Amino acid sequence: MANKKIVQKHPxxxxxxxxxxxxxxxxxxxxxxxxxxxxxxxxVGWGDKTILKxxxxxxxxxxxIPFRLAEGMSLHFMFMWFFAINGLLYILFLVFSGEWRxxxxxxxxxxxxxQVILHDMHLRxxxxxxxxxxxxxxxxxTGVIIMGIGSLLTGLAIYKPVQFHILCAMLGxxxxxxxxxxxxxxxxxxxxxxxxxxxxxxxxxNFRGMVAxxxxxxxxxxxxTEHTETSSxxxxxxxxxx
Amino acid sequence: MKxxxxxxVTKSHIRNRTIFSFSVLALFSVFIFFGWRWLHNxxxxxxxxxxxxxxxxxxxxxxxNFLSNDHLAKTFPVSAAVKNVRVNGSEGMSDxxxxxxxxxxxARKPGDTLLITLDEIKKLPKTEIIFDFKCIEGxxxxxxxxxxxxxxxxxxxxxxxxxxxxYMGLITPDAGYYVGIDMPSVMHPQTLLCYEMNxxxxxxxxxxxxxxxxxxxxxxxxxxxxxxxxxxxxxPPDYWYERGYDYFSGL
Numbered sequence: 001m002a003n004k005k006i007v008q009k010h011p012x013x014x015x016x017x018x019x020x021x022x023x024x025x026x027x028x029x030x031x032x033x034x035x036x037x038x039x040x041x042x043x044v045g046w047g048d049k050t051i052l053k054x055x056x057x058x059x060x061x062x063x064x065i066p067f068r069l070a071e072g073m074s075l076h077f078m079f080m081w082f083f084a085i086n087g088l089l090y091i092l093f094l095v096f097s098g099e100w101r102x103x104x105x106x107x108x109x110x111x112x113x114x115q116v117i118l119h120d121m122h123l124r125x126x127x128x129x130x131x132x133x134x135x136x137x138x139x140x141x142t143g144v145i146i147m148g149i150g151s152l153l154t155g156l157a158i159y160k161p162v163q164f165h166i167l168c169a170m171l172g173x174x175x176x177x178x179x180x181x182x183x184x185x186x187x188x189x190x191x192x193x194x195x196x197x198x199x200x201x202x203x204x205x206n207f208r209g210m211v212a213x214x215x216x217x218x219x220x221x222x223x224x225t226e227h228t229e230t231s232s233x234x235x236x237x238x239x240x241x242x
Numbered sequence: 243m244k245x246x247x248x249x250x251v252t253k254s255h256i257r258n259r260t261i262f263s264f265s266v267l268a269l270f271s272v273f274i275f276f277g278w279r280w281l282h283n284x285x286x287x288x289x290x291x292x293x294x295x296x297x298x299x300x301x302x303x304x305x306x307n308f309l310s311n312d313h314l315a316k317t318f319p320v321s322a323a324v325k326n327v328r329v330n331g332s333e334g335m336s337d338x339x340x341x342x343x344x345x346x347x348x349a350r351k352p353g354d355t356l357l358i359t360l361d362e363i364k365k366l367p368k369t370e371i372i373f374d375f376k377c378i379e380g381x382x383x384x385x386x387x388x389x390x391x392x393x394x395x396x397x398x399x400x401x402x403x404x405x406x407x408x409y410m411g412l413i414t415p416d417a418g419y420y421v422g423i424d425m426p427s428v429m430h431p432q433t434l435l436c437y438e439m440n441x442x443x444x445x446x447x448x449x450x451x452x453x454x455x456x457x458x459x460x461x462x463x464x465x466x467x468x469x470x471x472x473x474x475x476x477x478p479p480d481y482w483y484e485r486g487y488d489y490f491s492g493l
Contacts, residue, residue, distance in 0.1 A: 004256060007248045019267060023274045039380030069379065070486030074290045077488070078297040161376070162315045162458050162493045163308040169316075174374060174382055212263035216256060217248060 005217040009132065009209040011097065017090040018210060024082045025188065027075060028151075032185055034072025037065050042182055054182070080155065087148050102132040104142050109135040144191055147184050154181040289486030302490035306424070315432055315457035315493070318372045323386035327439060329447045330377060333481060334419025335467055341451050344415070349472035350404060358399070360437060360451045366390040366398055371432055371457065376493060378460040378482075387455045388438030393429050404473040405429060411478025412454060415469035422478030423456065423463055427492060432457045435468070460491045 010018075037060060044052040060066055094100040108128070112135035118124035120136075127134060133141060157168040157177035171177040199207055209215045287295035346363065348356040370388040396405050404410075410428045413420045427433065434455040437444050444450040449466025456463055462482045472478065483489045 003250050003252055005248050006251055006256065019270060035380065039377075041381070070289060070482075073378075073488065074294045074298055074486065077301050078294050081297070160305055160308065160493060162313050163305060163310075165313060165316060174376065178380065208260060208263075211267050212260050214256075214259065 004219075006214045007217055008213060009215045010213050011093075011099065012213060013093050013097075014090070014099065015210060015213060017086055017093065020082070020086050021090070024079055024086060027079045028083050029185055029189065031072040031075035031079065033063075034065060034068040035076060036182065037072075038069045042179070054186075077159070083148075084152055087145075087152070091145065103138060103145075105135065105138040109138045111135075113139050140191070140194075144188075147187055147191070151181060151184045151188070154178075154184065288484050298488045298490075301488070302492070306426075306490060306492065311426075311429075311431055313458075315373045318374070318384050320372055320386060322384045323372050323440060324383050325440065327385050327448065328377075328381070328383055330379075330461065332447070334414030334416055334465075335447070335449075336416040336418060339415060339467070341446070344451050346452060346468060347470040348399065348401070349470060350401070356399060363390055363395070363435060363452065364437065366394055368438075369394075369434060370438075371434060371455065373432070373457045375457075375464075376460055378462050378487065378491065386440050387434060387436045388441065389434040389436035389452075389455065391431065392433040392435055393431065395435055396429070401473075407473045408475045409473065409478050411470075411472045411474060412465045412468050413470045413472075414465065414467050417469070419465060419481050420479050421454075421463050421465045422474075422480040422483070422489070423459065424490065424492075427456060427458050430456070430458050458493055460493065462487065463491055 033055070036054075040054060042054040043050045044054075094103065112128040115124060115128050116134045116136040119127050153167060154171055154177045156164050157171050158174065158181055161168040161174045161177070168174055168177055171180060205215055205218075281291055281293060284291040284293055286292070290298070345357040345359055348358060350356060367390065368388055369391045370386065372384060372386045374382045375385045376382045396402075405425060405428070408425055409422050410425060411420065411422050432455075436449075436453050436455040437451060439445065439448055444453060449468075452468045453466040454464050454468060477483075477489060480489060482491075
């Protein structure tokens with residue numbers, strides 16, 4: 001009775017990349033907002049009609065954002081190194097450990113992701129068979145890696161538009177690169193919100209997986225071990241998996 | 243995945259591993275929290291904590307190496323230039339200025355200062371540029387400027403020894419605004435001593451009689467109303483550098 005089955009979920013390296021990225025990305029977004037304030041021209045709307053201004057004055061006031069451009073720039077151009085190097089090492093790790101196979105969407109992912117969404121909305125009972133990540137997670141987590149690369153490239157294009165003039169031109173020019181950099185930042189914060197909500201819903205076992213690396217296999221759940229792509233891949237039908 | 247196999251373990255094994263890992267995460271959080279506080283409590287170096295300033299200088303050493311006279315700021319046709327050119331900042335532009343008696347002071351050496359009139363400068367070959375002027379605040383404008391290439395000016399006045407130094411400094415006549423610029427950027431083929439905007443004499447609020455146009459830098463380095471020009475191997479004083487901005491501020 002005292003024994004439980006556990007399975008290794010997240011390698012140590014991935015957990016470190018994840019938890020280092022969290023404060024670094026927070027600092028990048030924060031310092032980015034300090035920079036953006038001095039030319040805050042973006043909005044959602046048409047003609048004279050504005051639905052959402054980036055950002056409302058109340059937001060600036062609440063977080064003491066105005067007149068901190070120099071501070072924002074210097075923090076941004078310091079912590080960009082941590083963001084870039086941590087992200088690069090993460091991608092290299094995914095490639096060389098083979099973990100990328102668990103995260104990059106496969107041919108079924110786009111179809112299955114609808115089933116996952118229906119499941120999450122309690123409109124469908126069963127989840128499609130999955131490995132470490134379900135189809136929606138594969139798309140989301142691969143998407144966020146591409147977003148990170150996008151932030152790096154659009155950022156470089158704004159930072160040094162003359163020296164990286166080809167990159168800047170490929171992104172549609174200086175003004176567009178700034179728009180793209182901003183949109184990616186908004187997407188990062190939306191990703192963060194959904195991610196945190198999903199982690200809370202998924203519960204303790206899943207959260208512990210990203211800290212301690214292992215997950216306890218609930219005794220009531222069926223576990224099938226299949227030998228498919230690689231010899232020891234475990235395929236589980238565990239609806240709690242996030 | 244080699245670690246993907248199931249293991250049968252005791253509850254205390256799970257508890258110990260959980261406690262250990264969460265302790266490491268807690269220590270990491272404490273490290274981030276105090277590291278952030280430590281960073282902000284470091285001695286000030288020109289408006290920014292010393293370690294941050296060191297990284298900005300490191301950034302210059304990395305990205306400055308990409309700077310090449312072959313990398314030109316993108317240029318545009320005259321039709322793309324805006325008519326209403328934005329005026330941003332009036333530091334160093336005090337009212338008691340007499341453009342009629344103005345002469346450019348070029349400090350070649352201590353005690354050896356050249357005085358050059360605008361007419362003499364206008365006799366040098368004129369270069370025009372239409373480029374996307376970029377302000378450090380984040381906006382940009384395609385604008386049209388005319389003047390003499392700095393490198394042509396330096397050749398004409400025999401400033402070889404001076405341009406062999408690391409920096410050029412510029413100061414407004416009232417000394418209210420001043421910039422320092424690395425020599426590769428000063429000698430860049432698109433850097434102008436500018437006296438025309440949109441094909442007309444430079445307006446007073448745009449820095450008449452003579453201003454700097456340096457497309458490889460943010461607007462903060464495009465000093466308006468040049469009074470004195472000097473050369474140095476040390477960083478000349480720079481107005482916005484002293485207020486926490488990057489010295490290089492290159493694009």
